[in-house]
Amino acid sequence: MGRALLVFRLATRDLRRRPVEAALLLVVILAATATLTIGLVLRQAAADPYQSTREAIAGPDVVASISPPLSGGQPADRGELLDMADATGVVAHSGPYPIIDAKLAANGRTVDVEAEGRDTGTVRVDQPKVVEGSWVRDGGVVIEAALADALGVGPGDQVSLDGHSFRVAGVAVTAASVPYPEATVYTPPDIPTGTAQLPPPPEDLGLVWLTEPDVSSLAGRADSLSYVMNLKLADPAAASKFVANYAPADTPAGAGGSGPAMGTIATWQEIRDNASLLVRNEQRALVTGGWLLGLLAVASIAVLVGGRMADQTRRVGLLKAVGGTPGLVAAVLLAEYVVVAIVAAAAGLALGWRLSPLLTDPSAGLIGGAGTPSLSLATIGIVTAVAVGVAVLATFVPAVRAARTSTVLALADAARLPRRTAWLIAISARLPAPLLLALRVAGRRPRRMVLSIVSVAVAVSGIVTALAANAELNASRFASSSGLNDVRTERLGHVLLVICTMLIVLAAVNAIVSTWASVLDARYASALARALGLTPQQVSSGLAAAQVLPALVGAILGIPGGLALISAVDPDSTTYPPLWQLLAVVPGTVLVVAALTTIPARIGARRSVAGILQAEHA
Amino acid sequence: MSDIADASVLRASGLRKEYGKGAGMVRAVDGVDLDVAGGETVAVMGPSGCGKSTLLHLLGGLDRPSDGEVWLAGRRIDRIGEKALARMRRTAVGFVFQAFHLMDELTAVENVELSALLAGRSPRTARRRAVDLLERVGLADRAGFLPSALSGGQRQRVAIARALSNEPTVVLADEPTGNLDSAATLEVLRLFESLHEAGQTLLIVTHDSRIAATADRLISMRDGAFVDETRLTGGTSGQLGALAGLEG
Numbered sequence: 001m002g003r004a005l006l007v008f009r010l011a012t013r014d015l016r017r018r019p020v021e022a023a024l025l026l027v028v029i030l031a032a033t034a035t036l037t038i039g040l041v042l043r044q045a046a047a048d049p050y051q052s053t054r055e056a057i058a059g060p061d062v063v064a065s066i067s068p069p070l071s072g073g074q075p076a077d078r079g080e081l082l083d084m085a086d087a088t089g090v091v092a093h094s095g096p097y098p099i100i101d102a103k104l105a106a107n108g109r110t111v112d113v114e115a116e117g118r119d120t121g122t123v124r125v126d127q128p129k130v131v132e133g134s135w136v137r138d139g140g141v142v143i144e145a146a147l148a149d150a151l152g153v154g155p156g157d158q159v160s161l162d163g164h165s166f167r168v169a170g171v172a173v174t175a176a177s178v179p180y181p182e183a184t185v186y187t188p189p190d191i192p193t194g195t196a197q198l199p200p201p202p203e204d205l206g207l208v209w210l211t212e213p214d215v216s217s218l219a220g221r222a223d224s225l226s227y228v229m230n231l232k233l234a235d236p237a238a239a240s241k242f243v244a245n246y247a248p249a250d251t252p253a254g255a256g257g258s259g260p261a262m263g264t265i266a267t268w269q270e271i272r273d274n275a276s277l278l279v280r281n282e283q284r285a286l287v288t289g290g291w292l293l294g295l296l297a298v299a300s301i302a303v304l305v306g307g308r309m310a311d312q313t314r315r316v317g318l319l320k321a322v323g324g325t326p327g328l329v330a331a332v333l334l335a336e337y338v339v340v341a342i343v344a345a346a347a348g349l350a351l352g353w354r355l356s357p358l359l360t361d362p363s364a365g366l367i368g369g370a371g372t373p374s375l376s377l378a379t380i381g382i383v384t385a386v387a388v389g390v391a392v393l394a395t396f397v398p399a400v401r402a403a404r405t406s407t408v409l410a411l412a413d414a415a416r417l418p419r420r421t422a423w424l425i426a427i428s429a430r431l432p433a434p435l436l437l438a439l440r441v442a443g444r445r446p447r448r449m450v451l452s453i454v455s456v457a458v459a460v461s462g463i464v465t466a467l468a469a470n471a472e473l474n475a476s477r478f479a480s481s482s483g484l485n486d487v488r489t490e491r492l493g494h495v496l497l498v499i500c501t502m503l504i505v506l507a508a509v510n511a512i513v514s515t516w517a518s519v520l521d522a523r524y525a526s527a528l529a530r531a532l533g534l535t536p537q538q539v540s541s542g543l544a545a546a547q548v549l550p551a552l553v554g555a556i557l558g559i560p561g562g563l564a565l566i567s568a569v570d571p572d573s574t575t576y577p578p579l580w581q582l583l584a585v586v587p588g589t590v591l592v593v594a595a596l597t598t599i600p601a602r603i604g605a606r607r608s609v610a611g612i613l614q615a616e617h618a
Numbered sequence: 619m620s621d622i623a624d625a626s627v628l629r630a631s632g633l634r635k636e637y638g639k640g641a642g643m644v645r646a647v648d649g650v651d652l653d654v655a656g657g658e659t660v661a662v663m664g665p666s667g668c669g670k671s672t673l674l675h676l677l678g679g680l681d682r683p684s685d686g687e688v689w690l691a692g693r694r695i696d697r698i699g700e701k702a703l704a705r706m707r708r709t710a711v712g713f714v715f716q717a718f719h720l721m722d723e724l725t726a727v728e729n730v731e732l733s734a735l736l737a738g739r740s741p742r743t744a745r746r747r748a749v750d751l752l753e754r755v756g757l758a759d760r761a762g763f764l765p766s767a768l769s770g771g772q773r774q775r776v777a778i779a780r781a782l783s784n785e786p787t788v789v790l791a792d793e794p795t796g797n798l799d800s801a802a803t804l805e806v807l808r809l810f811e812s813l814h815e816a817g818q819t820l821l822i823v824t825h826d827s828r829i830a831a832t833a834d835r836l837i838s839m840r841d842g843a844f845v846d847e848t849r850l851t852g853g854t855s856g857q858l859g860a861l862a863g864l865e866g
Contacts, residue, residue, distance in 0.1 A: 420723035429741040532733040533708025535701045610675035
């Protein structure tokens with residue numbers, strides 16, 4: 001107990017002694033853990049609200065629909081649906097309700113919708129939950145929540161359906177259909193005259209509810225109505241088994257002759273899975289981004305810890321001189337970073353949990369989504385383990401090295417011997433003075449150079465992946481039929497922006513930290529170079545170039561890395577960023593790193609030469 | 619006694635260096651006047667903390683004086699810009715430090731050629747010059763050794779070779795034997811003697827009287843100011859070891 005207290009006290013005192021570095025560490029780990037949390041929380045973000053919605057509306061276990069034959073002239077056979085309602089295992093049902101496809105226009109925008117005719121009263125199965133306004137009435141339309149949000153309409157607003165004016169009576173959510181823009185297709189498509197192929201379903205499809213007379217009035221003819229029915233089973237888990245008995249006749253034999261009736265049948269699990277697809281891309285992007293940020297965090301922490309260790313040599317010597325064992329020294333150093341990691345993990349979990357509703361908006365059309373995604377024990381465990389693992393991974397080598405350092409050498413504050421890279425020294429002899437200094441400074445600490453390369457490569461890989469996703473988003477925007485801002489596209493765009501920003505910020509922090517560590521580590525070499533006649537500008541150019549060279553390598557490696565990441569995340573993806581964007585990434589990265597490293601390099605190059613050289617032998 | 623050129627290569631007048639302000643102000647160098655002629659060896663002696671090293675840094679342009687003038691090779695350097703000062707250090711000054719200040723990851727020959735490379739000389743010229751200098755300091759057979767594989771005396775001889783790499787007007791040595799044992803001190807003394815004989819201007823800051831005894835002129839320093847100056851007549855040639863008390 002006493003030993004643990006001592007370790008804790010020494011670790012916290014040292015953290016308080018260097019608050020800026022501790023804060024930097026915290027920010028780096030927090031960014032990674034928050035992103036990872038959002039990604040993991042999103043995994044359940046669709047499933048949980050769906051479940052809440054399903055319970056609130058007495059959601060159906062099976063939804064079946066029937067449409068009139070494609071040949072036309074005959075009404076849909078409601079009898080098939082009614083037979084299903086009498087089947088074994090069905091305990092309740094609602095419908096069949098008439099349903100047609102229509103064009104909903106509001107606020108200057110038009111979107112394809114399925115308009116379902118409902119009773120004005122409530123039913124036992126699938127009674128959509130009104131979240132604003134009231135339920136259907138003659139001349140009053142209720143709009144599914146995600147669609148209402150996308151159109152920007154609410155109760156009292158005027159909309160038109162196929163040119164007929166309606167007032168918005170309310171806004172509701174349902175678990176019987178996937179929210180806008182992926183609402184379930186029940187009605188047969190309009191097949192252009194003379195074509196034998198079905199047109200593709202609309203890109204964006206919404207759902208509205210009217211009274212049955214209003215739907216009939218919109219349809220004009222009874223033989224153009226489709227019907228939908230909601231079934232409640234005795235064993236909801238056995239919905240798939242129930243559905244297997246009813247193979248849907250969803251493929252038309254032909255558009256001309258007397259083809260069979262069309263129908264659909266879906267289990268509640270299928271609807272739930274489709275609803276979760278709405279956030280699949282965000283989840284994928286966030287989890288990938290979270291891991292990338294985790295990798296960057298490892299690189300950042302390793303550089304930070306390495307830099308701190310250079311300053312802590314004497315402290316290690318003192319600890320050992322007063323009786324601290326190598327184990328105690330290693331424990332103190334590990335404890336310092338583990339404490340920061342745990343605090344950062346807690347903050348990252350809280351932040352990620354609070355931010356995740358912004359990406360699982362209730363406009364997804366399900367209740368329970370606003371601010372209440374669950375934070376499972378598994379998520380907490382994974383995020384904490386990643387944070388602590390990152391800290392331990394980055395700290396382990398320096399901690400063991402410190403523990404093994406000779407007490408006498410440590411007390412003398414002897415700098416860790418730099419690595420000799422003969423070929424780099426030979427090549428650099430042929431270069432101008434700043435580049436000579438740059439290569440030799442970079443070559444002195446190959447581990448730090450590798451970390452810098454990895455850091456930039458990870459950030460560039462993430463950026464390339466985001467550029468590819470953005471290219472895909474642009475393509476889908478172009479293909480969108482409604483002209484509405486696709487909710488998914490908007491959300492994914494935000495997610496990509498957030499991840500890219502965090503990657504860039506973390507990589508920037510890394511570049512600055514790495515430069516500063518190099519400046520500190522090379523202070524003696526820099527001072528000596530100035531004593532031998534280099535100007536401060538030449539030295540600062542050399543120190544900055546020492547960061548730019550690994551950045552160049554990292555940027556070049558990051559492009560194939562990003563392309564590989566795209567293939568790994570989405571093997572079906574065929575969209576890649578435009579060539580000019582890929583080519584611009586390399587000089588862009590180098591310029592950004594050069595700009596970021598200029599200030600610390602200039603500060604380092606302007607330190608007193610005499611002071612540093614004096615201190616070295618003091 | 620060695621020949622001393624008439625022309626002054628290093629001159630300081632009214633040189634001051636102050637640190638801090640008000641009651642906490644420390645005057646490290648306090649009104650120093652100095653004139654070093656070409657080919658002369660001057661030793662500045664004094665106890666630790668008397669301002670010797672600070673003086674050396676001011677004379678070599680590593681630090682800026684609070685007041686006074688410094689002239690090097692006929693040019694006033696206390697007011698010139700950093701770039702010009704760096705160029706001056708590159709061509710006119712060679713530094714030898716107590717702690718050697720060799721780059722640990724560079725071999726002896728790479729350390730020596732470094733200043734020539736930084737001055738923009740071709741790798742071939744710099745290497746040739748470095749090899750010559752290592753031969754001159756008696757370390758031709760240690761050219762490929764890292765500093766960690768060299769003795770203290772050998773390291774300091776490498777540092778002296780590096781200081782000579784750009785054929786400087788003056789070599790400024792800060793406690794060059796401060797970290798060395800007797801045998802190594804003798805090695806360095808012999809080297810300075812040969813430089814002295816070759817006409818190299820030397821300013822050596824030391825608190826070791828044995829080093830000081832080898833100079834043409836000995837200046838005593840205390841509390842930042844020169845308190846005594848002695849011209850050492852008779853020279854040291856051939857009697858260096860005995861004079862320095864290192865040989866029986």
